[in-house]
Amino acid sequence: MHPILKLIAQRVALGLMLLFAASILIFGGTMLLPGDVAQQILGQSATPESLANMRAELGLNDPPVARYFQWLGGFLQGDLGTALTNGRDIAESLGGRLKNTLFLAFWAALISVPLAIFLGLLAVRYKDRIPDKLISAVTLTTISIPEFMIGYVLIYWVSIQMGWFSSVAIINDSMSLGQKLNAIAIPVMVLTLVVLAHMMRMTRAAILNVMQSAYIETAELKGMGMLKIIAKHAFPNAIAPIVNVVMINLAYLVVGVVVVEVVFAYPGMGQYLVDHVAKRDVPVVQACGLIFAAVYIGLNLIADIVSILANPRLRHPK
């Protein structure tokens, strides 16, 4: 077997094990919360008899290990359980929310990742000169301002003053793609501004690091221009660190955008999770937790695999 396949298989197996460990933590963590689901459903005034009945009905008297595997087994089959607060199937309500979150994250990533890398390359090309300093200053400013603040400022200027896009990002399935994009335009801008600096600066640092190498001098002494050297000789060797930071930011776009969702009333997963945390709806919290963990682990796994594939020593062993 090619050694690289072995390495990748190892990573995938590690990722699965990590996910398994995360599921135990999530399940165990929610078990530690005071009170139980029966108490939650019936409220403070429930009689001991009705609590006992409810517990029996929900299977809460089974040992925790058995309940864990039941939960995990259901999860693997797509059965995420029922929400306590409204009695609806979690998989159904969560599916739509997840789709919306991924939709927003996708468009934010589509704009921010290439832009960040391009700005990073530009900053390297004009290192320590005005364009570099300007790019750094602007991106560092936008990452330093709280995202709700950027959100409100953009709503005021772009939506209200100029009247370009909608200030509320409510979307539903009956809308066309154009309408949807119009609705999410401002949240996408906010998210882009928030994740840009991190990726841009990592691109800049990774490429500057590579630019110290002797083979960059070789390229210069071949008479190549700076931009060509950066793109052809430096970038391929800087892929691994860049992909890593890109993936962390993509994970953030999926998992961490709750503030932006609230500001724009966007029907995404973050808002859904926060709502149900407030209502102490444990099965929903567990389901969301596991999905977020899977997204994080999955994206970092991709980053690892890309790093492995980008290394010629691993791709082409002696």
Add this chain to the structure above:
Amino acid sequence: MSEPLLKQPLLQVRGLKIGATVYPPGERPHAIEIVHGVDFDLEGGKVLGLIGESGAGKSTIGLAAMAYGRGGVEITGGEVHVNGRDILQSGLRDVRKLRGGEVTYVSQSAAASFNPAKKIMEQVTEAAIFQGKFSKKEAEARAVALFDKLGLPDPENIGERYPHQVSGGQLQRCMTALALCPEPDLVVFDEPTTALDVTTQIDVLAAIKEAIRDTGVAALYITHDLAVVAQVSDHIMVLQQGAMVEYGTTDQIINNPQEEYTQALVSVRSIAHEEKTPTDTPLLRVENITARYRGTDFDVLKDVSVDLHPGQTLAIVGESGSGKSTLARVITGLLPPSQGSITFDGRTLSPDLPTRSPEDLRELQMIYQMADTAMNPRQTVGTIIGRPLEFYFGLKGKAKQTRIQELLDEIELGDGFQDRYPAELSGGQKQRVCIARALAAKPKLIICDEVTSALDPLVADGILKLLLKLQKIEDVSYLFITHDLATVKAIADSIAVMLQGKVVRYGPKSQVLAPPFDDYTDLLLSSVPEMKLGWLEEVLAHRKMESAGN
């Protein structure tokens, strides 16, 4: 009118001045001049050797022929004419046409100068293609022809490999092919064989020489090794601290040097060292050592046995990968051997470092190749040398200061060095401080691991003389690890030649260096460049004859 009236030399350098910005510790960065007005001409098809020690400005001058300054280096004055044009006055666009087209470059470390992410062929042909000299197809055909001429194995397919898939010597040939591929008028060779083992160096040197001759290209050949440059160049220019010392034909520089500095360079490595006879009881006895690194499946050392006698020097000679540094790790206890034993001063040493007594540790000290990285840059020389005095002898205050000064006197560094930081010392001075630190422990044995390899020849000579002097005074033994046979001749009493983890030849110096030789020692000895014209041809002709004879 288009015919030039006067025939211009290919490269004409006049009054070349080069400056750099330096960042001394504790001072403001400031500009200094590192090349102070150098003039020379180079005709087409000729080879000029630039020789000097580090800091002489030879690489800087070589790169100036491509209008390039490395790092903070800037060309501050003078003229550099290539094919009649002053390239220092040309715009960036013209300079880029020159680089990789008319003038190309071969660096010291091909391993670092090839992009690890791209195939060799792509990199070798890159300049030729985008400078518009050849089409992709033509360039690749030319590259294959060059690979063949440079003696690379499987020239048709070697270009399809990545740099890490070929050996160091092969990569250096690929770098030469890279430089020759665009059919340049001038190639700057910057120490192209310095990083190679001697037995590899001779082949690469021969390949480069043949390629220069066959393609009729002119070359600037930069090296610190006069014996090497004597083999390839027509003229030699000797540089010292950014100024020309002497210029002449190779024959004149080697056989009739005029300047004192050149004479010193020519006669370097002429230390005569009388071999001492072995005593009855060796200080160090290494018996049947076999060792491997954890997680690997082959032995780096195979059944190695050597003796070292008190007050004497045992040289361990071998090329990279021969296991000589591993032997040092085993003796110091850093790598416990899988078999064999080490006896030191009559007692058996524990194979593992943590279980050795403080006395064992004190009596066995090390000096390393890179004095730079062997010292804490944030500690003064006094602190560095004082540390073992405190640690082993509990010296404090005045007693410690006195001892530090004694040690500094012994290594021939005067007053005022106690308070200096390593960054303020030259390479030779740093290595001297490392020697003093080892001596401070009053050891019986010092392991010297390639201690002169990173130093210029004259400085290295000084270090060797110092080590010999200290051996006389302190009666200390040296285990001297080196790849350099000239150093061995200068310092050793007995020699062990290592190849692939085995000792292939071992005995007193006079025996090891006298015929009849085994094949490997013969190859090793005959590969060391000699300071005479035509040495390379002689050796190659001799080898050809021998292999024909077999």
